[in-house]
Amino acid sequence: MDVALVKPATERATRELFAAARDRLPGSGPVSEARQAAFDDFARRGLPYRRIEEWKYTDLRTLLREIAPLAAAPDQAALASAAKAVTAYVAGDAYKLVLVDGVFAPQLSDQTPETGVEVRALRDILENNDVAARADLLTTTAASDTMISLNTAMATDGIVIDVAENAKLTRPLHIVHIATQSSTAAFTRSLLRLANGAQATLVESFVAAEGAAAYQAHDSVVLWIGDDAGLQHVRLVEDARDAANISTAIVTVGAKATFNSLNLTSGAAVSRYQGFIKFSGEGSHADVNGVNLLNGRQHGDTTLVLDHAVPHCSSNEVFRAVLDDQAHSVFQGKIIVRPDAQKTDGRMMTRALLLSDGAEADNKPELEIFADDVSCGHGATIGALDESLLFYLRARGLSEKEAQALLIQAFVGEAIESVADDGLRDVVIGAAERWLAARG
Amino acid sequence: MPLLEVKDLQVRVEEREILHGLSLTVNKGEVHAIMGPNGSGKSTLSHVIAGKPGYEVTGGQILFKGEDLLEMEPDERAAKGVFLAFQYPVEIPGVATMTFLRTALNAQRKARGESEYSTPNFLKKVREVAASLNIPQDMLRRGINVGFSGGEKKRNEVLQMALFEPSLCILDEMDSGLDIDALRVAADGVNALRSPDRAMVVITHYQRLLNYIVPDVVHVMSKGRVVKSGNKDLALELEASGYAQFEEA
Ligand SMILES: Nc1ncnc2c1ncn2[C@@H]1O[C@H](COP(=O)(O)OP(=O)(O)OP(=O)(O)O)[C@@H](O)[C@H]1O
Ligand SMILES: [Mg+2]
Numbered sequence: 001m002d003v004a005l006v007k008p009a010t011e012r013a014t015r016e017l018f019a020a021a022r023d024r025l026p027g028s029g030p031v032s033e034a035r036q037a038a039f040d041d042f043a044r045r046g047l048p049y050r051r052i053e054e055w056k057y058t059d060l061r062t063l064l065r066e067i068a069p070l071a072a073a074p075d076q077a078a079l080a081s082a083a084k085a086v087t088a089y090v091a092g093d094a095y096k097l098v099l100v101d102g103v104f105a106p107q108l109s110d111q112t113p114e115t116g117v118e119v120r121a122l123r124d125i126l127e128n129n130d131v132a133a134r135a136d137l138l139t140t141t142a143a144s145d146t147m148i149s150l151n152t153a154m155a156t157d158g159i160v161i162d163v164a165e166n167a168k169l170t171r172p173l174h175i176v177h178i179a180t181q182s183s184t185a186a187f188t189r190s191l192l193r194l195a196n197g198a199q200a201t202l203v204e205s206f207v208a209a210e211g212a213a214a215y216q217a218h219d220s221v222v223l224w225i226g227d228d229a230g231l232q233h234v235r236l237v238e239d240a241r242d243a244a245n246i247s248t249a250i251v252t253v254g255a256k257a258t259f260n261s262l263n264l265t266s267g268a269a270v271s272r273y274q275g276f277i278k279f280s281g282e283g284s285h286a287d288v289n290g291v292n293l294l295n296g297r298q299h300g301d302t303t304l305v306l307d308h309a310v311p312h313c314s315s316n317e318v319f320r321a322v323l324d325d326q327a328h329s330v331f332q333g334k335i336i337v338r339p340d341a342q343k344t345d346g347r348m349m350t351r352a353l354l355l356s357d358g359a360e361a362d363n364k365p366e367l368e369i370f371a372d373d374v375s376c377g378h379g380a381t382i383g384a385l386d387e388s389l390l391f392y393l394r395a396r397g398l399s400e401k402e403a404q405a406l407l408i409q410a411f412v413g414e415a416i417e418s419v420a421d422d423g424l425r426d427v428v429i430g431a432a433e434r435w436l437a438a439r440g
Numbered sequence: 441m442p443l444l445e446v447k448d449l450q451v452r453v454e455e456r457e458i459l460h461g462l463s464l465t466v467n468k469g470e471v472h473a474i475m476g477p478n479g480s481g482k483s484t485l486s487h488v489i490a491g492k493p494g495y496e497v498t499g500g501q502i503l504f505k506g507e508d509l510l511e512m513e514p515d516e517r518a519a520k521g522v523f524l525a526f527q528y529p530v531e532i533p534g535v536a537t538m539t540f541l542r543t544a545l546n547a548q549r550k551a552r553g554e555s556e557y558s559t560p561n562f563l564k565k566v567r568e569v570a571a572s573l574n575i576p577q578d579m580l581r582r583g584i585n586v587g588f589s590g591g592e593k594k595r596n597e598v599l600q601m602a603l604f605e606p607s608l609c610i611l612d613e614m615d616s617g618l619d620i621d622a623l624r625v626a627a628d629g630v631n632a633l634r635s636p637d638r639a640m641v642v643i644t645h646y647q648r649l650l651n652y653i654v655p656d657v658v659h660v661m662s663k664g665r666v667v668k669s670g671n672k673d674l675a676l677e678l679e680a681s682g683y684a685q686f687e688e689a
Binding site for chain 1: 490491492493494513514515517518519524526529530532533534535539540543544545547548551583584600604
């Protein structure tokens, strides 16, 4: 009875959210229809909660409670404070693409990409009536997930990147998500298409401008990797400690292609990164790694689905969680091997390091194997720092925190070392070091 | 004032008393050897001096340069000049030896209020010391002791000792696992560090090491106590007659 009474009330509140946002959402005709359909799906099912198997460890009805109202379009003050965050977090020679409160900010972004790359704002494409049927930019068939539906309905902007055939980019593309407002939500949808033979690096950062608190970042990125193409993908979730980050990556990997991905989450009170990675061509390889660095009462969830839909592909997942205080880390890894996908090699190894008795790590590996000539495996360990190693370091003059920091870096290094480029690996290590430094 | 004064030290591990009132005085400039049968408590003593957790000191005291060592954290002791070359140095994959050496050296210097080494000065110093101990550079790029042979691990301990320039060096079975040539190189490294301002405590089972590192004083430990002290000839005597005479006591 309670449920029947409560649900329409929540649903009504949710519908008001969409109605209020409506005229800020770009696109008309088929785009609006796609949004409406997606929104109806979300409103009907509501926030995912523990009875939904994929979300059983991350009950958004208790952790998030509600979707915050849409953030206002950034004004001059917002852009100015975002500019400071950009300089603090973006290093090196990356080609910057900045989204402030869910809206592309060309003034903060680099202007001329290398040859072979086309960069556009999602909003421009959706609003441009000359370009027919842009609704497909918002549709995904990869997963039926309510948070993807919500993202489809509400996306205000994003970056659409096309890399030409055989183009080998020399600079990383860096999408920077900056929140400047408090208690509001930003919704972004980005796409990257690598044509056959192309090579690129995509970095995504999620950060807060000074003073931004209790906001929600909702993002989806759709990555298409062509045949013989290669993508290095790095995500750094360094949101404000009371923020929420709900993100999805939908990745399709062509033939003889490589996808090398690392997600590092050290920020946000509540975060979920879900990656749906599908092999659509033979002879490809994916490294899908993750690091959670959590303390306080942070809750961080990484959920990966590796879909081996075709034969002769290999995937390797390495996940590391370092947990202090009452932090809670979730790793769910599903490997699907379809009936035709012979000679699949799928590996998954997760390790959690608990720095306190109150920390908690959940690990859910799932193998769904429908082919017989495959090699798949998973393993998991959980434990504390080795006292004898700590003592060795302390006997050499390192303080307890310094000794822990070196051992923690070594522990997460096993996930980070798959990033081959030295400069990029340093960017990732920089994020880990910021977390370690904040521990004091 | 003695550099190290251990007075009537009583130590328990997991409810069992291992050291039963051990006393030892070491002055600056001296080299002491400690010999004794397996299980007599030699490593326990070295661990308690270095500050390893898990030992309960139930009586006695340890003074280092007149200060109460037992009140200090292990890293404070290191910064004040206590160095233990471990009997079993641990392997730490993923922490590059160079990074570790620099972090440790600068942590000690910072604790003493000294300026940190610049990278070029640090590298120069490590290279010199490594070369004198026949330690190839590529070993220093690996994780701490990872893939090191037993002898290489011991030489890495001597390398750290030379780098940190402690005033008290405790060498716990530095000679175990070393071949004759490596033993000579390591012993030369140790001898090079002998100085009027520094003392060494060399724990060993074999008189042979003491031909290379000649001690001023030799102590025999048995069942958690120093049962006899003498000059270097005591080591030769032990080599000939064994520990049986002390076990009775
Ligand atoms: N952590 C521990 N738990 C229980 N017993 C211990 C522990 N550490 C040492 N002991 C015991 O204390 C005694 C002394 O050990 P210690 O390692 O100090 O001897 P040692 O003189 O160094 O011997 P060796 O010559 O074999 O190196 C032994 O009986 C040993 O079993
Ligand atoms: Mg011993």
